[in-house]
Amino acid sequence: xxxxxxxxxxxxEVGEHWDISLRxxxxxxxxxxxxxxxVTHVDALYVGNMLSGEIAGQEHLGALIADFSGLRGIEAMKxxxxxxxxxxxxxxxxxxxxxxxxxxxxxxxxEKMTDEWGSDVTAALALAADGEYEAFxxxxxxxxxxxxxxxxxxxxxxxxxxxxxFSITAHENAMNNPYARFHMPVTRxxxxxxxxxxxxxxxxxxxxxxxxxxxxxxxxxxxxKTLSAAPVRIVASAVGTDALAVHDRRDPLVLDxxxxxxxxxxxxxxxxxxxxxxxxxxxxxxxIAALSxxxxxxxxxxxxxxxxxxxxxxxxxxxxISTMGGLKARGHPIGATGIYQIVEVVQQLRGLAGKNQIPxxxxxxxxxxxxxxxxxxxxILEAPE
Amino acid sequence: xxxxxxxxxxxxEVGEHWDISLRxxxxxxxxxxxxxxxVTHVDALYVGNMLSGEIAGQEHLGALIADFSGLRGIEAMKxxxxxxxxxxxxxxxxxxxxxxxxxxxxxxxxEKMTDEWGSDVTAALALAADGEYEAFxxxxxxxxxxxxxxxxxxxxxxxxxxxxxFSITAHENAMNNPYARFHMPVTRxxxxxxxxxxxxxxxxxxxxxxxxxxxxxxxxxxxxKTLSAAPVRIVASAVGTDALAVHDRRDPLVLDxxxxxxxxxxxxxxxxxxxxxxxxxxxxxxxIAALSxxxxxxxxxxxxxxxxxxxxxxxxxxxxISTMGGLKARGHPIGATGIYQIVEVVQQLRGLAGKNQIPxxxxxxxxxxxxxxxxxxxxILEAPE
Numbered sequence: 001x002x003x004x005x006x007x008x009x010x011x012x013e014v015g016e017h018w019d020i021s022l023r024x025x026x027x028x029x030x031x032x033x034x035x036x037x038x039v040t041h042v043d044a045l046y047v048g049n050m051l052s053g054e055i056a057g058q059e060h061l062g063a064l065i066a067d068f069s070g071l072r073g074i075e076a077m078k079x080x081x082x083x084x085x086x087x088x089x090x091x092x093x094x095x096x097x098x099x100x101x102x103x104x105x106x107x108x109x110x111e112k113m114t115d116e117w118g119s120d121v122t123a124a125l126a127l128a129a130d131g132e133y134e135a136f137x138x139x140x141x142x143x144x145x146x147x148x149x150x151x152x153x154x155x156x157x158x159x160x161x162x163x164x165x166f167s168i169t170a171h172e173n174a175m176n177n178p179y180a181r182f183h184m185p186v187t188r189x190x191x192x193x194x195x196x197x198x199x200x201x202x203x204x205x206x207x208x209x210x211x212x213x214x215x216x217x218x219x220x221x222x223x224x225k226t227l228s229a230a231p232v233r234i235v236a237s238a239v240g241t242d243a244l245a246v247h248d249r250r251d252p253l254v255l256d257x258x259x260x261x262x263x264x265x266x267x268x269x270x271x272x273x274x275x276x277x278x279x280x281x282x283x284x285x286x287x288i289a290a291l292s293x294x295x296x297x298x299x300x301x302x303x304x305x306x307x308x309x310x311x312x313x314x315x316x317x318x319x320x321i322s323t324m325g326g327l328k329a330r331g332h333p334i335g336a337t338g339i340y341q342i343v344e345v346v347q348q349l350r351g352l353a354g355k356n357q358i359p360x361x362x363x364x365x366x367x368x369x370x371x372x373x374x375x376x377x378x379x380i381l382e383a384p385e
Numbered sequence: 386x387x388x389x390x391x392x393x394x395x396x397x398e399v400g401e402h403w404d405i406s407l408r409x410x411x412x413x414x415x416x417x418x419x420x421x422x423x424v425t426h427v428d429a430l431y432v433g434n435m436l437s438g439e440i441a442g443q444e445h446l447g448a449l450i451a452d453f454s455g456l457r458g459i460e461a462m463k464x465x466x467x468x469x470x471x472x473x474x475x476x477x478x479x480x481x482x483x484x485x486x487x488x489x490x491x492x493x494x495x496e497k498m499t500d501e502w503g504s505d506v507t508a509a510l511a512l513a514a515d516g517e518y519e520a521f522x523x524x525x526x527x528x529x530x531x532x533x534x535x536x537x538x539x540x541x542x543x544x545x546x547x548x549x550x551f552s553i554t555a556h557e558n559a560m561n562n563p564y565a566r567f568h569m570p571v572t573r574x575x576x577x578x579x580x581x582x583x584x585x586x587x588x589x590x591x592x593x594x595x596x597x598x599x600x601x602x603x604x605x606x607x608x609x610k611t612l613s614a615a616p617v618r619i620v621a622s623a624v625g626t627d628a629l630a631v632h633d634r635r636d637p638l639v640l641d642x643x644x645x646x647x648x649x650x651x652x653x654x655x656x657x658x659x660x661x662x663x664x665x666x667x668x669x670x671x672x673i674a675a676l677s678x679x680x681x682x683x684x685x686x687x688x689x690x691x692x693x694x695x696x697x698x699x700x701x702x703x704x705x706i707s708t709m710g711g712l713k714a715r716g717h718p719i720g721a722t723g724i725y726q727i728v729e730v731v732q733q734l735r736g737l738a739g740k741n742q743i744p745x746x747x748x749x750x751x752x753x754x755x756x757x758x759x760x761x762x763x764x765i766l767e768a769p770e
Contacts, residue, residue: 063628073642080447
């Protein structure tokens with residue numbers, strides 16, 4: 001098992017890119033990451049994407065984007081694990097370099113959701129859930145998360161307003177991220193008055209539909225040292241899964257997939273949650289942020305929301321999350337999100353996070369979740385020496 | 386780079402499975418492969434599939450099928466490279482074991498195409514082509530292959546009937562494969578009179594739409610030797626790519642992706658085409674079979690069809706292809722096909738191919754092609770000692 005490091009990152013603005021095709025969007029991120037890494041060739045491209053077939057009328061993104069990026073001929077394929085597709089592509093890139101098959105590869109996350117060629121985006125997002133036992137019965141993907149949130153509020157005697165700090169913190173952090181979808185502060189009052197989507201999930205509880213692409217160049221640590229003055233080591237890479245349908249789970253309010261994934265990652269890195277300096281978690285909804293904090297060992301069961309209420313998730317808090325805006329405010333272009341998370345952890349570990357810099361960040365964790373918890377992929381990265 | 390072997394294979398009948406859901410179909414193949422391998426647990430599941438989102442209304446197949454197969458919690462994801470999705474999943478499974486991250490994993494190929502929930506299957510198949518420059522302009526996937534065939538006939542002065550031996554051989558071989566979609570001999574006369582689909586591709590030039598799933602259990606060769614009396618070694622695993630759009634290629638009648646992929650595979654195995662005892666090629670259409678034989682070094686440019694006309698592709702021929710029926714007659718359930726090919730090579734190398742057994746088969750090659758040649762994935766397997 002070869003040691004693997006990150007030598008370059010690139011991202012495009014998260015937004016509504018009606019004027020840019022899928023391939024151009026991918027090219028932008030690939031170019032930026034390769035320029036940052038200072039390389040002109042890579043051995044392989046792994047593309048994380050969920051919905052290009054349904055929404056953009058295009059499968060086969062691996063070869064398409066490899067060719068369009070001037071890399072015709074190289075190994076290329078797409079990897080999908082619903083909303084965790086980005087981290088899944090990064091995982092395969094890691095396996096490729098770790099195996100010794102490749103020395104330098106790119107993981108690209110990409111999604112275009114705002115100009116629909118085929119499916120309606122709400123219908124397409126439901127493909128992440130269990131089709132036969134959830135989606136076909138009419139529950140939307142937001143609906144599933146609303147059911148979870150309602151249950152959490154009931155079990156733990158938590159009010160809707162108690163989730164506000166997740167949204168407020170994410171939007172506050174996004175103010176300093178030029179790539180973020182929103183640059184708009186959220187207040188408790190605004191949060192409370194936001195339009196209801198699926199009770200109790202309202203607009204400011206939800207991450208936005210968006211277009212975006214981000215890319216990371218990985219290399220074996222030996223090769224990385226010859227190419228980069230400050231490679232970021234991957235000290236853990238782990239995947240855990242659970243049932244797709246929430247009603248099939250052991251306990252709807254415990255993300256077992258996240259527990260498995262995080263434990264494996266901690267074990268690989270030889271650390272515990274107390275060693276993590278920042279946590280880019282999957283805050284697609286406030287409820288998922290809360291459940292993630294619990295599954296990853298930062299809060300007891302039912303106490304994830306309390307952590308946010310107590311002000312512990314901000315840049316200067318005990319466990320900073322969503323440091324560049326998270327899914328909530330940087331935006332959630334499904335298959336790209338997992339790569340944006342990695343890019344942002346790298347920014348922090350390189351000390352290049354600007355006003356949002358976590359002082360002395362040494363270990364950063366990124367966790368990308370597919371569906372409402374069925375696939376959970378965790379990576380822990382270490383700052384350059 | 387750890388040495389990797391195959392210790393179990395399983396397949397379901399290729400056909401119209403309107404009575405079986407996607408997850409049940411996957412379960413059937415996973416169970417069969419695990420039983421054949423004699424294992425009750427694996428570390429990861431990699432699923433090759435192209436169209437489950439579009440046709441069956443379900444993405445996120447990795448976690449779904451892992452859970453339904455009793456493997457909840459394990460690493461799981463889907464891999465897509467259009468019609469080469471099966472081999473792409475096998476490739477990722479190989480990387481996973483080769484890296485040392487996992488000891489025993491499953492690669493599953495699965496596709497349900499005959500009961501459409503969402504897209505029409507012809508529209509869905511066009512997602513393998515270049516959306517913006519081919520499909521959106523109205524050319525179907527069969528249409529692209531018809532253009533290639535017409536060009537080949539023109540350039541090399543080949544008649545339509547000259548392609549008949551590909552179809553006749555495939556159907557002949559499928560007669561002895563209980564898992565094949567068709568058990569129906571094809572004659573020259575029948576071939577000539579078959580219904581035209583897109584001139585000059587007629588019904589008996591084309592591989593059929595179908596449902597199917599097949600699975601392979603891979604293990605590190607060290608682990609494989611403790612579990613299996615006759616592990617089949619993977620001596621090469623290689624991916625090559627080309628432009629999606631045929632008009633962007635260097636030469637429309639040379640599959641550069643296949644040239645790259647095959648050369649890499651030969652180099653890894655330290656062999657040449659003369660050492661290959663059977664070749665499970667991607668005969669989605671007769672024209673693709675011909676171009677594959679040329680790209681893989683079995684025939685000069687423009688002479689692939691001649692090889693078939695001269696009777697060299699049958700079970701007792703110089704280079705047997707489609708030995709269990711190929712895409713043409715075993716059937717082509719898109720994302721499953723690459724795994725069916727591997728399963729069939731393993732059958733041959735184990736000496737378990739029944740009436741279709743290639744005598745003393747020692748090295749078998751499987752080549753899965755995505756789109757009309759944009760992704761080409763080649764594996765070479767070696768018979769047990």
